[in-house]
Amino acid sequence: MKKIQLIIVIVLASLQFGANAQEKKIKFSSGTLKICSSKNFKIKGYDGTEVIIKSLHEKRNSYRVISNFTQGTSNNLRLKGTVRSTKRAFPKRKGDTSYPRLLFTYSDTKRRVGLKRLGKKQENVDLGIYFTIEQKNGELIFKDETTGQFVMYNGESYEIMIPNTIKLNWDTNGCRESSSQKNSSRFFYSSNASSLSDFKGEVEISTSLNNMKLKDLTGPVSINSIGGNVTIEFDKKKPMKLYSIYSNNGFIDITLPSDSDLLVDAQGAAIYSDINFNVLSENQEVNKQKMRLKLKNGRTKMKLDAGLGNIYLRKK
């Protein structure tokens, strides 16, 4: 039943977008950009002073699909905007206190022709940006609206340009304060890999199942993932600062120049490579391989732990 509900949500949500491709620019050249979102982002670093957001998806229409997966009554459902009709897709069964509820809402678009929705938040919606943007204490925060309910954003994709002078902290689980948050066991992810490229600042990425593609990041970089795969490529750059990657069962795939100055501590189910490493130590057990590998003087540390996943180290 849950699967059917989820499929309906995804199908409806994907039908409800219209074309849009405008930009939002935010002056921000120092501090931390905190992305607390499970949406698909293509982020690029550049030598500038603004964070530039561009939506690559189609703009939503007036339908809204709201799902509440929390336990209890429907009091915690908050419906915003002009709601003409609201239907509960699956009526509550007697005695059932734990089930997903879906509400499909529809706004009358004809009535508002010629008018503009007021409010600061609407500026972003008009640009096709469906996450909140907040700036405080030296941080610029992008956050999904998922308080007690969540709206399926499948198909949303954003291109973001960020200045090389800032720090990026990206959490696809929504930067949840786990201790105070219910449903911490539920993670939402986009099937398409998000990407980050050409960035010179410090990077922290935390994800559950999202796949990540990184290209030409000099570091320091720290990534942790439960089941997401991490693909890293060094094309025009070499690793210059610490790389730390932990995964429980996703793979780690790195393509790097063979003249990199690296000390790699790799641990995973199996380690594969076509690079002529100097093997400093190795230890192999059933489904577990651990190696210390060196290239040149071993100046930059790379700590890789793929858990039950494999590690692939490829020559560029």
Add this chain to the structure above:
Amino acid sequence: MNLKEYFQHHKEAFDDEKMSAKADVLFESKLKEALHQPKKSKVIYLRYLSVAASIALLISLGFWWQYETHENDKNELLASLENNSAGERLEGVYRFNDEFSKEDDKIINALIKILHDDTNANVKIATIEALLKFPSNEKIRKSLIVAVEKEKIPLVQIKLIKSLTYLREHRAQKPLENIINDEETFPIVKSNAALAMATLKQ
């Protein structure tokens, strides 16, 4: 005529013989030589003493330099463990893991603080690996049990559960039970906790 008879026969001639001036000079030089002998040994003794003192000084300087270097390294490490940048903290933890082999209370305390308070999962996981270098340290063992009780980041929870299983820490059974019974626990964490429980009960 033997030698004795010869001396007796010429005794007077021998008694009249005066000592030559050359003999005096020779005697004086021999006397000087004899008198200076103790002075020379004193000089040699002092030389040995100064050489020994220099060696001792060099050794002390070596130890002092080593101590100073270690203290500087330690302070540098402690500073990096408290840095605002997660990358710097990670550098510090990995450095401790790779280069420090002795237990140091200050560093251990800093690592335990990270274990409980840090917001970055990578820093916490690296810290757990560093603390596992001292499996018999009771403070570390207790801290790991406290950490597994309150940790909410799934990947860190898994690392803690595996570490406590590796340490065969039976006191972790209660917190593991809580993790298993907690509805909010991520499924993969639950399965790791269940496996750990089974291992610890063996």
